[in-house]
Amino acid sequence: QVQLVQSGAEVKKPGASVKVSCKASGYTFTDYYMHWVRQAPGQGLEWMGWINPNSGGTNYAQKFKGRVTMTRDTSISTAYMELSRLRFDDTAVYYCAKSIVGASNWFDPWGQGTLVTVSS
């Protein structure tokens, strides 16, 4: 079955960077876009961007441009999201989520989430 398994929780200081991984299995990794969505504690969902695992092309939400970098390693079917210059309000659960069809922008399934805590 299709599965996305993310890396474990992280605690970072303000100004640092964090890199979250998302390992895909059960499908052809390069055939479906991968999105990243975050959720602050007790809050709603916020889309951050996508990566095309085939080409490496990306599309970032304007809010995160300059701070976010999405990459992939096709040899191990893994996508990565790196967020730099972390702030306290970056504390959130970060999810990867697969497009349901190719480049569609509907997400299913999602990874289990990675809690990133920014604390001094």
Next chain:
Amino acid sequence: DIVLTQSPATLSLSPGERATLSCRASQSVSSYLAWYQQKPGQAPRLLIYDASNGATGIPARFSGSGSGTDFTLTISSLEPEDSAVYYCQQRSNWPLTFGGGTKVEIK
């Protein structure tokens, strides 16, 4: 950015009752709207996409309707396991955006 406004914020109903959740867009999104269910401590799950298409494996009691700016998610007969927060999402314009969610409580 397109703003999606969901109502009500909370819905409290008994098992077997019908739940009607609303999502209103700040401008037309055509039929490019999806619904997700999120239970506590879990990742969201896709229920409906393109306004009215059921995702794989989703029970038939979940249905979606609407186009343009007004959309509805209907749960025809609530089950205890339907207790969750429901989010709508649009893909008509960048950036992709989500509504603030409706919490469904089962009495």
